Amino acid sequence: MAETDRPGWVEDRADLEHILARPNDDPARDTLLGHDSKGTVRAFGSVTANPGSGRVLGFGGVDPQWRRRGIGTAVYQWQAARARARLTGKEKGESVLRSFAEENNASHVALLSSVGAKVVRYFTEMTRPLTGELPNVPLPEGMEFVTFREDLSERFRLAHNEAFLDHWGSEPRDAASWKFTVTHPQFRADWSFAVVEKASGGIAAYQLASFDPETKEIFGYTEGYTELLGVLRDWRGMRLTPAMLSEAMRRFRESGMEHAGLGVDTENPSGALRIYEQLGYTPVTRQITFDLPLT
Numbered sequence: 446m447a448e449t450d451r452p453g454w455v456e457d458r459a460d461l462e463h464i465l466a467r468p469n470d471d472p473a474r475d476t477l478l479g480h481d482s483k484g485t486v487r488a489f490g491s492v493t494a495n496p497g498s499g500r501v502l503g504f505g506g507v508d509p510q511w512r513r514r515g516i517g518t519a520v521y522q523w524q525a526a527r528a529r530a531r532l533t534g535k536e537k538g539e540s541v542l543r544s545f546a547e548e549n550n551a552s553h554v555a556l557l558s559s560v561g562a563k564v565v566r567y568f569t570e571m572t573r574p575l576t577g578e579l580p581n582v583p584l585p586e587g588m589e590f591v592t593f594r595e596d597l598s599e600r601f602r603l604a605h606n607e608a609f610l611d612h613w614g615s616e617p618r619d620a621a622s623w624k625f626t627v628t629h630p631q632f633r634a635d636w637s638f639a640v641v642e643k644a645s646g647g648i649a650a651y652q653l654a655s656f657d658p659e660t661k662e663i664f665g666y667t668e669g670y671t672e673l674l675g676v677l678r679d680w681r682g683m684r685l686t687p688a689m690l691s692e693a694m695r696r697f698r699e700s701g702m703e704h705a706g707l708g709v710d711t712e713n714p715s716g717a718l719r720i721y722e723q724l725g726y727t728p729v730t731r732q733i734t735f736d737l738p739l740t
Contacts, residue, residue: 449509451663452547453570453730463625469496475531477505477523479516487511490520492527492542495616499536501528501739503544517556525560529739541736543614548731562735566613567711569718571726572668575698575705580724582687587644590692593637593653598627601639604648608675613710614734626672631655636669636696640685649680652689656702664704664729669697671707686720708732 447455456464465472470493479488490505503524507517521544528542544562546553584590593601602623609615618626626632636654641647653673660668671693676685694705707726709717 446506446509450547450550450553452550453663453732454657455659457630459630464491464493467493468621469494475527477520479507479520481511488516488520490524492524492531494528494531495619497536498616499532499538499540499739500614500616501531501540501542503528503542512552517553518560521556521560525737525739532739540739542739544735544737546733546735548733554733557733557735560737562737564733565736566734568708568732568734569711569728570706570708570730570732571721572664572666572704572706572729573694573725573727574666575694575703579694579698580687580691582684582691584640584685584688585683588640588642588649588685590638591641593627593634593639595627597639598623600648601627601651601653604639604651604677605673605675608650608677611678613712626653629655631657632672633669636693636700638689638692640680640689642680648677649683650674650676650685650689652693654693654697660706666703667701668704668706669693669700669702671705674707686717687724690721690724 475492477490478486480486487508492501492503494501505520505524525542532540544557546557602618606617633654633656638652639648640650642649652671655670655672657670674686674689697705707721709721711718
């Protein structure tokens with residue numbers, strides 16, 4: 446599927462192992478394989494949800510040679526049925542099955558549109574060459590960068606949950622999901638850091654970065670990727686985002702990366718898209734978020 450669809454990101458073995466080991470899901474009921482008469486896998490599906498959440502995420506796909514036979518619709522219908530079965534009636538907010546499709550994957554977009562799911566958001570993947578002069582945005586007086594360390598991981602997690610408390614579609618990350626993020630083979634601790642207020646020792650902002658070696662094959666360049674970036678409410682408006690990204694670019698280039706990349710919620714009210722454009726990032730691909738109401 447990846448060879449045909451050329452998505453910006455593809456699950457590797459560690460991601461798939463994580464799917465089967467998520468503590469809040471039951472792989473016997475929350476994952477699905479479709480195989481042909483010879484036992485070759487031709488389709489897959491999975492659903493996942495946080496405890497108490499009404500938002501169920503669905504993932505799946507069909508072997509390109511087996512598409513246009515109704516298999517994708519069958520996988521989606523299974524996802525919707527399984528998502529409804531997981532609802533307890535105690536969820537907070539609206540209950541939906543949420544799916545994601547690359548905008549340039551016409552068949553996937555058409556499938557989600559045909560089953561009654563509605564477009565609710567767009568996310569844009571952006572990149573910036575690291576040639577020439579890089580932005581140089583200093584931190585405010587009294588603040589410093591502190592590189593990620595394992596003993597600081599829990600403080601990073603709490604800072605992330607606080608920073609994303611008011612972000613669309615975000616839910617707090619528990620210790621297990623956070624551990625997966627910071628122990629993933631693609632995670633780069635040396636590129637990840639917090640902005641710390643020296644006087645109090647408090648984390649004002651943070652950036653986590655990763656490196657996917659397949660980016661070179663997909664896009665033609667190596668790329669340091671900003672996986673997560675957040676600024677806590679009390680420190681917003683101090684230009685910490687451009688300061689962090691300029692520091693990330695410096696670290697990426699020193700490690701031999703050719704580009705810096707990130708993803709952005711296109712409708713983010715904080716003006717993040719405009720900030721990234723001012724720093725030289727340009728769009729590469731766009732992902733569409735679809736929701737199907739479950740109640």
